[in-house]
Amino acid sequence: MNLLLSLNKALTLWPRRQAIIDGPVRYTYAEMGRRIERLAGALAEAGLERGRVAAIVAPNVHQFVETYYACARLGVVLNPVNFRLSPREMAFILNDSAAMVLLAHSDFATEVAAAVAQCPKLKQIIWIGESPPASEGPPAVGYEEALAAAGPPPEPPELGADDLAQLYYTSGTTGQPKGVMLTHGNVATHALTAVAELQLSDRDTWFHVAPLFHLADAWASFALTWVGGRHVFIPYFDAGEVLRLIQDEAVTCSNLIPTMLTLMVSHPRVGDFDYSSLRFIASGGAPIAPQTVRRIIETFGCQYIQTYGMTETSPYLTFSLPKAHMQDLPQDELLQVISRTGRASIGVELKVVREDGGEVEPNDQEVGEIIVRGPIVTPGYWNRPEATAEAIVDGWLHTGDLAVIDAEGYVNIVDRKKDMIVTGGENVYSTEVEYVLYEHPAVLECAVIGVPDPKWGEAVKAFVVLREGHQAGEAELIDFVKERLARYKAPKSVEFIEAIPKTGSGKIYKKGLKDLAD
Numbered sequence: 001m002n003l004l005l006s007l008n009k010a011l012t013l014w015p016r017r018q019a020i021i022d023g024p025v026r027y028t029y030a031e032m033g034r035r036i037e038r039l040a041g042a043l044a045e046a047g048l049e050r051g052r053v054a055a056i057v058a059p060n061v062h063q064f065v066e067t068y069y070a071c072a073r074l075g076v077v078l079n080p081v082n083f084r085l086s087p088r089e090m091a092f093i094l095n096d097s098a099a100m101v102l103l104a105h106s107d108f109a110t111e112v113a114a115a116v117a118q119c120p121k122l123k124q125i126i127w128i129g130e131s132p133p134a135s136e137g138p139p140a141v142g143y144e145e146a147l148a149a150a151g152p153p154p155e156p157p158e159l160g161a162d163d164l165a166q167l168y169y170t171s172g173t174t175g176q177p178k179g180v181m182l183t184h185g186n187v188a189t190h191a192l193t194a195v196a197e198l199q200l201s202d203r204d205t206w207f208h209v210a211p212l213f214h215l216a217d218a219w220a221s222f223a224l225t226w227v228g229g230r231h232v233f234i235p236y237f238d239a240g241e242v243l244r245l246i247q248d249e250a251v252t253c254s255n256l257i258p259t260m261l262t263l264m265v266s267h268p269r270v271g272d273f274d275y276s277s278l279r280f281i282a283s284g285g286a287p288i289a290p291q292t293v294r295r296i297i298e299t300f301g302c303q304y305i306q307t308y309g310m311t312e313t314s315p316y317l318t319f320s321l322p323k324a325h326m327q328d329l330p331q332d333e334l335l336q337v338i339s340r341t342g343r344a345s346i347g348v349e350l351k352v353v354r355e356d357g358g359e360v361e362p363n364d365q366e367v368g369e370i371i372v373r374g375p376i377v378t379p380g381y382w383n384r385p386e387a388t389a390e391a392i393v394d395g396w397l398h399t400g401d402l403a404v405i406d407a408e409g410y411v412n413i414v415d416r417k418k419d420m421i422v423t424g425g426e427n428v429y430s431t432e433v434e435y436v437l438y439e440h441p442a443v444l445e446c447a448v449i450g451v452p453d454p455k456w457g458e459a460v461k462a463f464v465v466l467r468e469g470h471q472a473g474e475a476e477l478i479d480f481v482k483e484r485l486a487r488y489k490a491p492k493s494v495e496f497i498e499a500i501p502k503t504g505s506g507k508i509y510k511k512g513l514k515d516l517a518d
Helices: 004-013 029-045 062-074 087-097 106-116 143-149 184-198 215-226 239-248 258-265 290-300 331-338 385-391 430-438 474-482 510-517
Strands: 018-022 025-028 053-057 077-080 099-105 124-128 140-142 164-169 179-183 205-208 230-233 253-256 280-283 303-309 316-319 342-344 349-353 368-373 396-405 410-416 421-423 426-428 443-453 457-466 493-496
Touching (some): 004 215, 018 029, 018 062, 025 029, 029 143, 053 087, 053 106, 062 215, 062 230, 087 106, 087 164, 099 106, 106 124, 124 143, 140 143, 184 215, 205 215, 215 230, 258 290, 290 430, 303 331, 349 396, 430 443, 430 474, 443 510, 474 493
Parallel strands (some): 018 230, 053 099, 077 164, 099 124, 124 140, 205 230, 205 253, 280 303, 457 493
Antiparallel strands (some): 018 025, 164 179, 303 316, 316 342, 368 396, 443 457
């Protein structure tokens, strides 16, 4: 089991089908396959071979998918790097992963040059985009130039399920980032699982909107290729452009983070486009309020699927797909089902456990930690045996996510274990408060944290971004929550800000909020 199986399937069955749509660029699968072979040749000539590491810093462009497959073709491990990181952070990741070759987009030339200056073991830079900027450091060549000059790559190695395919570094919100190792078996199995769960086929056109450096979208590179689907790219998120391209390229499906969806359904031109091609929109990376889900369904007129996963699990662990007998539920009840975190995906064993390891009651009330195991779970962290042993205990990955589970087997995350608020001896789960705040018509985005309080130990504090043209005061929002939840769960304070800080994958960066609150 390896990733090349998905590419070979597409090249065999759909060679003349359009594979790539990236602005004016259009490639068939046959053309994409030839470009991947040439890139593999260029990487081999740069000294990369099985087990070595290459890195890439780029927005969502077709070269990203070509790089994923060219590395798989050679048995090279690919390390996608978040382009929003500082040069110092990039340099740490490049050095820690022992990357030999860096593929970098010229949009980030300044940051990359500063990072590379701190990476003495890097052997070559391949620049995507405009002509490579002149700089000191390792030899540099343009991407298209490298493809044109490359000879044929060596014969493909015999790659098995346990061969390492990719390294994804965590956002490092606590301490230094760790490299999550994913094998060919992890990633290929996940792709097949997604094909089955989402019923992907060669009729689908996938929109790469969420960042390809993160598994929120990267998994679709392999799943859609496996079934001969079309790949549409947008380099950077722009709500209006995303809405337009859904119409113009007849997009059928995508996975977006909640913040993106909120901006899309709130866009002033949201009513100007035709979304009839859409089959489903999935959302992951953070919990989402049922009120937001309702607006998504009403706006786009397609199926909504909530997903949950981790970098360590390739990523999806659950889908909020309703069972057959749930399809006829009243609309409000069905909305509650599809807004939940969801039930375990194919091949995933999932439990919600107490601190003593016993499973919680499936009553949708008792809270425990989600633990999982299965063929999509990472073997561990790159050169971090202690961190691996801490996260994976007796074969079970401890996610750190707190959730409830119902009698149907559907889980619902209530908070991160480290983010739970304890105020006056009572547990408050931030998502519960956030969901209520999202019901207020003036709230565009919000996040809830605990802050030190001399009387209560911790106090509930909300950060809120208001919708354009709307107003709301602190007292109004606090009273709004008190009318809907127990009074101790309501924020003691509300701070209005222009934007909620987020990680590169779009998750709310609560440590950043706590820094703001200090």
